[in-house]
Amino acid sequence: MDLLLVEDDPMLAEVICDGARQNAWRIDHADCAAAARAALVDHAYSAVLLDIGLPGESGLTVLRAMRAGYDVTPVLMLTARGQLSERIEGLDAGADDYLVKPFQVDELWARVRAVIRRSQGRVVPVFSWGEIELDRSRRVVTRAGARVPLSAQEYRTLLALLERPGRVITREHLERVVYGNASAIESNTIAVFIHQLRRKLGEGLITTVHGHGYMIGESGA
Amino acid sequence: MDLLLVEDDPMLAEVICDGARQNAWRIDHADCAAAARAALVDHAYSAVLLDIGLPGESGLTVLRAMRAGYDVTPVLMLTARGQLSERIEGLDAGADDYLVKPFQVDELWARVRAVIRRSQGRVVPVFSWGEIELDRSRRVVTRAGARVPLSAQEYRTLLALLERPGRVITREHLERVVYGNASAIESNTIAVFIHQLRRKLGEGLITTVHGHGYMIGESGA
DNA sequence: TCCACGTCTTAATCAACGCTTAATGTCGCG
DNA sequence: CGCGACATTAAGCGTTGATTAAGACGTGGA
Numbered sequence: 001m002d003l004l005l006v007e008d009d010p011m012l013a014e015v016i017c018d019g020a021r022q023n024a025w026r027i028d029h030a031d032c033a034a035a036a037r038a039a040l041v042d043h044a045y046s047a048v049l050l051d052i053g054l055p056g057e058s059g060l061t062v063l064r065a066m067r068a069g070y071d072v073t074p075v076l077m078l079t080a081r082g083q084l085s086e087r088i089e090g091l092d093a094g095a096d097d098y099l100v101k102p103f104q105v106d107e108l109w110a111r112v113r114a115v116i117r118r119s120q121g122r123v124v125p126v127f128s129w130g131e132i133e134l135d136r137s138r139r140v141v142t143r144a145g146a147r148v149p150l151s152a153q154e155y156r157t158l159l160a161l162l163e164r165p166g167r168v169i170t171r172e173h174l175e176r177v178v179y180g181n182a183s184a185i186e187s188n189t190i191a192v193f194i195h196q197l198r199r200k201l202g203e204g205l206i207t208t209v210h211g212h213g214y215m216i217g218e219s220g221a
Numbered sequence: 222m223d224l225l226l227v228e229d230d231p232m233l234a235e236v237i238c239d240g241a242r243q244n245a246w247r248i249d250h251a252d253c254a255a256a257a258r259a260a261l262v263d264h265a266y267s268a269v270l271l272d273i274g275l276p277g278e279s280g281l282t283v284l285r286a287m288r289a290g291y292d293v294t295p296v297l298m299l300t301a302r303g304q305l306s307e308r309i310e311g312l313d314a315g316a317d318d319y320l321v322k323p324f325q326v327d328e329l330w331a332r333v334r335a336v337i338r339r340s341q342g343r344v345v346p347v348f349s350w351g352e353i354e355l356d357r358s359r360r361v362v363t364r365a366g367a368r369v370p371l372s373a374q375e376y377r378t379l380l381a382l383l384e385r386p387g388r389v390i391t392r393e394h395l396e397r398v399v400y401g402n403a404s405a406i407e408s409n410t411i412a413v414f415i416h417q418l419r420r421k422l423g424e425g426l427i428t429t430v431h432g433h434g435y436m437i438g439e440s441g442a
Numbered sequence: 443t444c445c446a447c448g449t450c451t452t453a454a455t456c457a458a459c460g461c462t463t464a465a466t467g468t469c470g471c472g
Numbered sequence: 473c474g475c476g477a478c479a480t481t482a483a484g485c486g487t488t489g490a491t492t493a494a495g496a497c498g499t500g501g502a
Contacts, residue, residue: 173247189450191489192491212360407463408462431471431477
């Protein structure tokens, strides 16, 4: 049972994290939207506890980005009292349930269990192309059944490509995926990751589309 | 969700681009009419945010050129306060909505969503002739189902021809499409692109109309 | 605390590609 | 038959991507 907590209040975050660990659940903590995005790319969680009222970028945009990317991980919103419109927006955006602060932690765990139980019928997708498989729930990539160890950035780059096989992914998009929107990057890191992926996964997999970006599959050749 | 922003003020452009990315939308930025034309040829956007008061060539001419070319992408005009006649002209020319500067960015996003929602019924056309297909939303050309890789200039040339099958397209028009109106070209580049297209897509496709230009379909077929 | 290791970034160099040009060959029209 | 319009090549050049290797950085273990 892996959880992601997105919460900017360190006190509350600590309480929740401790509680989760007492339930013998793994929990990661992101304190802002950018960190949450990065974590979501890195790992397939059983559920996300999402504080909507984050400083800067709202939690809602994280949720929308997830759903826009066909990420169906259950999301439990944490909202402040009285923010009714936020809750409505959140449910519209694809949240599975919400909890109004302040709340009893016991109720939080009950809701988390309920949300996860409801989602059991769903399937966490395994992306694949040819002999390459990427299992998001285990964060594992295999080639012809053999496990291929990838670094975090390599994994994110590959995932972004595998999510839309047959379509060109621009370098700009890859940078946003790898660096969580705040691209303060200056050099050819993406080219390096592509190079590593080709080395580890075989040459034929990733096609270069000159002047546009990279692509997996359907090279037309 | 792909957007094109046409705006010459770099400050405002940056604000809008950042906002779009926080919404997890892709956005391209053109700072003049010529760049906008080129971008519109290269890609089928979900919507265009068009500043009317550009230096040099007005945004209105971009809009008119789009509609004249049967491009139905939703267009949201950005106009300066008080320029009522501009707004009327813009709506007449086929804009879907307008926003008066200065505006709240939140309102901008609301309008963009509205404009896109209204346009959902529409279809981004896939141009085709015979066994050739051109998919603007993916920027992909296929021949009998097989993907044909085209360079940027080849793609633009083909699109211009495919937009009006059975009609003669002059070399001047093609140059304007390929070089975004600022044709600082001296030689026979268009002839070269036509040659490459014929080589990649088959001889019968493009007909030469001596003394006038080129054409796809009819007559020779 | 310090060292070893793997990862990430930078930068330099090399290769591939696309665009333009121009020279030459071919066709159509007057 | 001659001229102008178009077709076909191939070479030069700049841009883009590929490939390295070395340094910075952070983490975990001794």
